[in-house]
Amino acid sequence: MSLSQLNTRLGAFASEFGAFLDRQFSVEPADGEIARPKRLLEAMRYAALAGGKRLRPFLVVETAALFFVPRNSALMTGAALECVHCYSLAHDDLPAMDNDDMRRGRPTLHKAFDDATAILAGDSLLTFAFDLLARPQTHPDATVRVLLIGELARSAGLGGMAGGQMLDLAAEGRFGKSAIDESGVLTLQRMKTGALLRFAAVAGGILGQADTKQAAALSRYGEALGAAFQIADDLLDVEGDAATIGKAVGKDATSGKATLVGLLGVEGARGRLSKYVAEAHEALAPFGKAGETLRLAADYAAARKR
Amino acid sequence: MSLSQLNTRLGAFASEFGAFLDRQFSVEPADGEIARPKRLLEAMRYAALAGGKRLRPFLVVETAALFFVPRNSALMTGAALECVHCYSLAHDDLPAMDNDDMRRGRPTLHKAFDDATAILAGDSLLTFAFDLLARPQTHPDATVRVLLIGELARSAGLGGMAGGQMLDLAAEGRFGKSAIDESGVLTLQRMKTGALLRFAAVAGGILGQADTKQAAALSRYGEALGAAFQIADDLLDVEGDAATIGKAVGKDATSGKATLVGLLGVEGARGRLSKYVAEAHEALAPFGKAGETLRLAADYAAARKR
Numbered sequence: 001m002s003l004s005q006l007n008t009r010l011g012a013f014a015s016e017f018g019a020f021l022d023r024q025f026s027v028e029p030a031d032g033e034i035a036r037p038k039r040l041l042e043a044m045r046y047a048a049l050a051g052g053k054r055l056r057p058f059l060v061v062e063t064a065a066l067f068f069v070p071r072n073s074a075l076m077t078g079a080a081l082e083c084v085h086c087y088s089l090a091h092d093d094l095p096a097m098d099n100d101d102m103r104r105g106r107p108t109l110h111k112a113f114d115d116a117t118a119i120l121a122g123d124s125l126l127t128f129a130f131d132l133l134a135r136p137q138t139h140p141d142a143t144v145r146v147l148l149i150g151e152l153a154r155s156a157g158l159g160g161m162a163g164g165q166m167l168d169l170a171a172e173g174r175f176g177k178s179a180i181d182e183s184g185v186l187t188l189q190r191m192k193t194g195a196l197l198r199f200a201a202v203a204g205g206i207l208g209q210a211d212t213k214q215a216a217a218l219s220r221y222g223e224a225l226g227a228a229f230q231i232a233d234d235l236l237d238v239e240g241d242a243a244t245i246g247k248a249v250g251k252d253a254t255s256g257k258a259t260l261v262g263l264l265g266v267e268g269a270r271g272r273l274s275k276y277v278a279e280a281h282e283a284l285a286p287f288g289k290a291g292e293t294l295r296l297a298a299d300y301a302a303a304r305k306r
Numbered sequence: 307m308s309l310s311q312l313n314t315r316l317g318a319f320a321s322e323f324g325a326f327l328d329r330q331f332s333v334e335p336a337d338g339e340i341a342r343p344k345r346l347l348e349a350m351r352y353a354a355l356a357g358g359k360r361l362r363p364f365l366v367v368e369t370a371a372l373f374f375v376p377r378n379s380a381l382m383t384g385a386a387l388e389c390v391h392c393y394s395l396a397h398d399d400l401p402a403m404d405n406d407d408m409r410r411g412r413p414t415l416h417k418a419f420d421d422a423t424a425i426l427a428g429d430s431l432l433t434f435a436f437d438l439l440a441r442p443q444t445h446p447d448a449t450v451r452v453l454l455i456g457e458l459a460r461s462a463g464l465g466g467m468a469g470g471q472m473l474d475l476a477a478e479g480r481f482g483k484s485a486i487d488e489s490g491v492l493t494l495q496r497m498k499t500g501a502l503l504r505f506a507a508v509a510g511g512i513l514g515q516a517d518t519k520q521a522a523a524l525s526r527y528g529e530a531l532g533a534a535f536q537i538a539d540d541l542l543d544v545e546g547d548a549a550t551i552g553k554a555v556g557k558d559a560t561s562g563k564a565t566l567v568g569l570l571g572v573e574g575a576r577g578r579l580s581k582y583v584a585e586a587h588e589a590l591a592p593f594g595k596a597g598e599t600l601r602l603a604a605d606y607a608a609a610r611k612r
Contacts, residue, residue: 044464141448154337158342
């Protein structure tokens with residue numbers, strides 16, 4: 001398989017997954033719910049069904065496939081993870097946070113609705129993720145579901161994604177002067193974007209009841225892929241903004257954005273990127289030929305365009 | 307036991323529970339977390355350790371006691387529930403929502419920190435609730451933990467508390483003119499405040515692996531207590547604000563607040579309150595003498611002062 005074939009597969013997956021996720025947002029209240037207020041449900045759907053590459057659920061499905069996990073289990077887990085990802089985008093875009101008006105070529109959630117609705121829809125998507133994971137359709141064994149829930153909560157909360165967003169706001173100087181060094185940037189990024197991508201890789205192993213060695217390999221793969229993904233993102237920012245390296249690096253530095261490109265320069269960051277991709281490949285060695293799609297997914301994460 | 311004895315017990319419980327909850331917010335990252343950013347952890351602690359009556363965890367502990375559930379299990383479950391309750395207060399107080407500056411005699415979370423930190427701390431408390439419930443300390447049987455998680459998620463999300471807040475904003479006329487009738491008010495209140503209080507009563511039964519009849523009795527008790535609690539709150543608003551009924555009812559009506567006091571008047575609402583308290587008592591009949599504390603808790607919910 002080539003990178004362009006992976007792209008085609010990702011596109012097909014995004015359609016399949018979008019339809020699956022859509023079905024989870026039924027208008028009828030589920031068992032144990034009182035009513036589903038129309039405006040809130042519409043806002044949740046707006047945030048979650050906006051398209052996007054669906055890389056995280058793709059990774060769940062592909063790591064789960066290594067263990068012959070039924071596709072529906074992996075899709076449920078991917079749906080929960082995507083709800084968390086989409087909630088985080090909705091809250092990060094709020095005026096009080098990053099104050100972004102556009103995302104994926106259309107108004108952000110609070111622009112299309114209003115701030116209060118965006119806060120509540122984000123809250124509800126996060127809550128819904130745990131509802132989905134608690135259902136027997138996710139996995140017949142409750143022990144497996146509870147492991148997924150604990151792992152997702154720790155990846156998304158104080159010690160993971162939300163904590164990473166907090167560190168990012170601090171690095172911007174929001175709470176006073178900040179000087180972040182390389183190790184600070186690495187921690188910030190491992191938390192803010194890395195933790196959910198690592199969860200995506202680890203979840204398939206939990207669903208497949210992987211042994212300790214396999215689980216460690218998937219965790220290492222997910223961490224390396226997450227680090228590569230972030231550097232690729234930072235490089236895109238620079239290369240999209242300006243042709244000359246000096247100016248772009250300068251801009252990163254003055255905007256206070258904490259990135260490896262800002263700290264190491266474009267060439268230094270490119271070197272790191274290759275290192276992380278190689279590490280992701282290496283981590284997959286125990287899975288042999290079956291790991292091919294995941295290997296390409298690491299290449300994709302490192303090479304993707306906006 | 308008398309109501310004043312219950313008050314004393316609640317006070318003692320609030321201290322015990324506060325110390326228990328405090329211990330959950332260790333500075334050290336838990337297994338699976340990368341780091342715990344100081345500012346975010348402080349904000350979570352500010353929101354969760356502010357005192358308060360701790361009625362919800364008290365109900366969890368007391369319903370669990372009917373089934374001789376180990377106290378630590380009930381406290382863990384109560385801690386998760388209280389995290390959800392406190393996150394909802396933090397988000398509801400935000401300028402984009404109810405815009406409240408003071409709560410429990412001190413600045414609200416976003417006033418003490420800032421809006422972004424309050425959003426993230428709320429998100430992290432909600433996430434932390436599911437982390438707590440997923441832990442083996444909550445209950446040795448994963449099936450029980452997963453039932454608690456699903457029930458809490460449905461009580462807190464789109465079809466429960468968050469949906470209720472959405473309906474409340476709509477009833478205020480935030481998204482256009484609104485005319486809410488009695489059945490609309492009842493649905494709103496069952497969702498916004500009732501769902502978590504019902505969860506508090508039901509959780510003890512889940513922990514104790516109650517049979518279907520006992521579970522139904524606890525659910526009915528929790529719903530009735532929740533309805534009584536809300537009417538008592540609305541009556542307090544009226545009676546706190548003005549001595550004359552007419553003026554107070556008029557104020558409710560003009561502020562667009564959707565309450566039974568506004569719709570039925572003070573006397574009508576008092577009648578409903580007694581009806582719900584009687585229903586809560588009745589629901590406890592199957593538990594006989596063992597239900598005494600819970601009976602008094604319903605009286606307390608109906609009679610409480612600010």
